[in-house]
Amino acid sequence: MTTMQHTVSPVDGSVYVSRELATQPEIQRTLDNAQRAQKSWAATALTERQAICSKAVDWFEAHKDEIGQELTWQMGRPIRYTAGEVGGLAERARYMIEASDQALAPLTLPEKPGFTRYIKREPVGVAFVIAPWNYPYLTAVNAIVPALLAGNSVVLKHSAQTPLCAERFVEAFKAAGLPDGVFQYLHLSHDDTQSIIQSDDVNYVAFTGSVQGGAHVERAAAGRFIGVGLELGGKDPAYVREDADLDVAVETTIDGAFFNAGQSCCGIERIYVHHSIYDAFVDKAVALVNQYQLGRPDDPDTTLGPVVRTGAADFVRGQIQDAVAQGAIAHIDEAHFPASESGTPYLAPQVLTNVDHSMRVMNEESFGPVVGIMRVDSDALAIDLMNDSDFGLTASIFTNDIPTGVALGEQLETGTFFINRCDYLDPALAWTGVKQSGRGCTLSQLGFDAFTRPKSFHIKQL
Structure with a gap:
């Protein structure tokens, strides 16, 4: 059984980075940590979550040159452009941080004599994010930041072509002061990825990739009644x-x-x-x-x-x-x-x-x-x-x-x-597709909906 993951650089065909795939005990320990950490993270004030996300963005901006070099060697984009991906990450993350006040606020209803009524947006729990190699920071940030802002914990599985991107994400948030267990990564085989989707410890799956990959995710999640966001292909x-x-x-x-x-x-x-x-x-x-x-x-x-x-x-x-x-x-x-x-x-x-x-x-x-x-x-x-x-x-x-x-x-x-x-x-606009381009929505205020569930409060005053 393969236990190592090798990233072959398109620059010269060399192995640029190798990583051990997670073992079953490591996977279960990661999911257990995510479940435990999510409860206290959900109880953390939104202002503190926003501050931590902002500090993580600052970390990315401070390390954009080395991130750009790694990205060039992992997936082949010219070095003159790769550092710019951090700029796009910062733009999206800062928008979502700013938008979260309104996007996550309770929905108030018109007054009704004798009653108080409102709808809260509660986190879904543990979000499993499966990210691609082609825009490895820009695509992943679309799910990671709103998931964290909404009070979820996140487990990130990045493409085998860009494993360092997962590590840099977690490094940035650790430097920002995010509590242990709230954001973790795993290097995984396809079979283990499927088993995590099927695990009761996962409450939402965000996948970006091919149509074929999206179909595999849907099949794996079938019958679990959890949310699945699919950002797939285009022509x-x-x-x-x-x-x-x-x-x-x-x-x-x-x-x-x-x-x-x-x-x-x-x-x-x-x-x-x-x-x-x-x-x-x-x-x-x-x-x-x-x-x-x-x-x-x-x-x-x-x-x-x-x-x-x-x-x-x-x-x-x-x-x-x-x-x-x-x-x-x-x-x-x-x-x-x-x-x-x-x-x-x-x-x-x-x-x-x-x-x-x-x-x-x-x-x-x-x-x-x-x-x-x-x-x-x-x-x-x-x-x-x-x-x-x-x-x-x-x-x-x-x-x-x-x-x-x-x-x-x-x-x-x-x-x-x-x-x-x-x-x-x-x-600020919803990112979504029709037909085989997928389903679900990221970005904009609507992008928070997938990472929350509505809870209605109906209070009768005696």
């Missing part, structure tokens, strides 16, 4: 109307498609462009993509790093090859990106045209540096194509006609709708 579209600012649309959608080597659940994977500006859009998009510098992510000049592993790169290569075999046109010459090499995680970005929805690259999540661009003749066709997907996480429209853009957005099957931007999470 997010953008539509560029004829009245759009062309330069803004190109710059924004291409960054949305290729930042983090396209490894974002809310990255742009499909672009639909009105025929009147289609050729100009494609020319500008190709020129912009050719400006990327593919290379080792520890090089400060690199703007496009490897994907997380060779298998992921081969999957994207296969999508591109299949599309070209079906008639798609590939606009990027791989020779322009000499770091791209078959059999490695380094692959050139690609822009495809003459694509349609029969191609895998237009209907199957890519999670890599490729985007398909289709010509459309009308708003109606664009909306139909944008909705023609098993996913519904975000969708974007680029236009200078805001009222029309909003009206079109009302027709889109998506959790978040953007006008003139994409690939961004505003912490």
